[in-house]
Amino acid sequence: MQLLKDRIIKDGVVKPGNILKVDSFLNHQMDIAFINELGKEFKRLFADKPINKVLTIEASGIGIACITAQYFNVPVVFAKKAQSVNLDGDMYTTKVESFTHKKVYDVILSSKFLGPEDHVLIIDDFLANGCALLGLIDIVQKSGATIEGAGIVIEKGFQEGGAKIREMGINLKSLAIVEEMSDDSLTFRADEE
C-alpha cells in the first residue's frame, strides 16, 4: 500500500537492531484519518470473506482493529495479556513470547466472545517473529471459529513470522512488507496487487 510506505518513509524512524519506530502515527500517537485509510484497504483485501468479528490483541492492535471493524460493520474482540481479576468464567488461553518486552505473557480471551459460528479477521499493527499472531491463531483454533484472514499493517519480511503463517495456509495480507533494514534505512517488498 503506497500511502503507508510513503508515510513510513516520511515519519518512520529506523534504528540499529532492526527497530522501526512508527509511534508518531500508528502505535503511540495515532493518526486516525490515516488509520481509516488502512481500514478501507483491509476491507478491500478481505471484501469477499464472510467476516463477522475482528480479533486483535492489546494494546496497540485495538485502535486499528476498531477503525477497521467499521468497514465490516462487525464487533471487535481483543485478547488480553495476563490475568485480570475481573475476567472470570471460561477462557481460552495461550502463551505469547514478546521480544520487545523480553518476557512470556499469558494471553486470554473469554470463551463467550468466540465460538464455532464465528468467522474471524485477525488485525494487528506489526508482524515480525509471529509470536503474537500465532497466539491469536491458537485462540481461534481452540474456539472452533474459522480464520478468514489476518491483516497486518507492517510486516518485517526478513523475520520468520510471515513465512511461517503463510505455510499454515492462513490468508495473511500485510499492507507494507519491509524486505531489508540497515542501521538507518529500509527497503520494501513490491506490493502483490
Add this chain to the structure above:
Amino acid sequence: MQLLKDRIIKDGVVKPGNILKVDSFLNHQMDIAFINELGKEFKRLFADKPINKVLTIEASGIGIACITAQYFNVPVVFAKKAQSVNLDGDMYTTKVESFTHKKVYDVILSSKFLGPEDHVLIIDDFLANGCALLGLIDIVQKSGATIEGAGIVIEKGFQEGGAKIREMGINLKSLAIVEEMSDDSLTFRADEE
C-alpha cells in the same frame, strides 16, 4: 445518556464487590456501532472546546478514544503502562495504582506527542477511584498542555474519583453515573442535560 443506561441494564452484569461487567459490548468485546454513538455524544458535550488531541491510557480506553477522535478530526495519543524497550527519548511519567490488578504501574507518554500547544480531551471507559484519570491529568500538567475536558463512559458515582476530579476544576462528563450498586442491581444518577 439513555442509550448507554439501557445497554448497561440489558447487557451489563452486576457482581458482588461493586463489580460491573460490560465486557460484552465495551471493554473486551466491543460493539463498534454502539461506541460510535458514545463518540458522537462526547462530541456534543465538548463541541465548544478547541480540542486538538484525544488522550487515553492503554488498553481498554484506546478503542473508545479512536472512535471518539473521528468526531473531532484529531489524533489520539495513548499513555502506556510500564516501560517498553522501544520507547526511548524523553518521556512524561507518572504512577497509577490499579485496584483491578492490585498493583502500581508506571505510566509513560513520549514527550514528543504532548506539549504546551495542545488542548486535550481525556477519554476512558471507567472512572471509580480516579487513579488512572489522575495519572493522565498529571501527565498533561507535566506537558504544559491544556485539559479541555475528560469524558468517561461509566462513572461509579459512589466512589471518590469523580468528586475529587470535579473539585480540581476539571470539566468532567460521564455518559452514565452509577449511583448505587447492590450485589445484583444498580441505580443511575439522573442525567444533567
